[in-house]
Amino acid sequence: MPGFETCETWPFECLRCLHVWEEEYVVRHLCDAYGNAGDIWLSSGVPVPPPWSNTCCPACGAYGVTWFPSGHPTRHPEPGHEPEPEQEPEPEQVLAPAPPDRAPAPLPERTHLPARLLVALGVPLALLVGYELYASAVAAVHPHP
Numbered sequence: 001m002p003g004f005e006t007c008e009t010w011p012f013e014c015l016r017c018l019h020v021w022e023e024e025y026v027v028r029h030l031c032d033a034y035g036n037a038g039d040i041w042l043s044s045g046v047p048v049p050p051p052w053s054n055t056c057c058p059a060c061g062a063y064g065v066t067w068f069p070s071g072h073p074t075r076h077p078e079p080g081h082e083p084e085p086e087q088e089p090e091p092e093q094v095l096a097p098a099p100p101d102r103a104p105a106p107l108p109e110r111t112h113l114p115a116r117l118l119v120a121l122g123v124p125l126a127l128l129v130g131y132e133l134y135a136s137a138v139a140a141v142h143p144h145p
């Protein structure tokens with residue numbers, strides 16, 4: 001069984017100097033006659049250890065590196081599928097709060113300001129008119145001699 005090859009890109013991050021880099025591997029998947037599967041990792045056509053073992057930082061040489069399996073998004077995703085879902089909800093989030101902010105804002109001013117003016121002008125006026133009516137009523141009931 002000849003097996004097959006896949007290309008995998010592994011992003012790495014150095015835990016010491018935080019250097020981030022990617023390595024491309026060709027993985028040759030083999031399967032022997034007894035059904036035992038095995039992978040051979042090739043980098044630039046040269047067999048190399050699997051990326052989770054013996055990978056050292058090209059910047060500082062430290063062996064303490066972390067990696068993200070192929071296809072796993074890194075913290076700074078490459079342009080592709082990532083920006084699209086982020087951009088779509090943004091207009092909705094901007095548009096959604098905007099109408100409620102615009103709509104209620106003028107309404108309280110229109111309703112409250114005349115109401116306050118009515119209260120401010122109407123209550124003393126009503127009291128004055130009421131007093132005048134009361135005074136005239138009292139004067140009508142009890143005319144001056």
Ligand SMILES: [Zn+2]
Nearest residue numbers: 014017057060
């Ligand atoms: Zn490093």
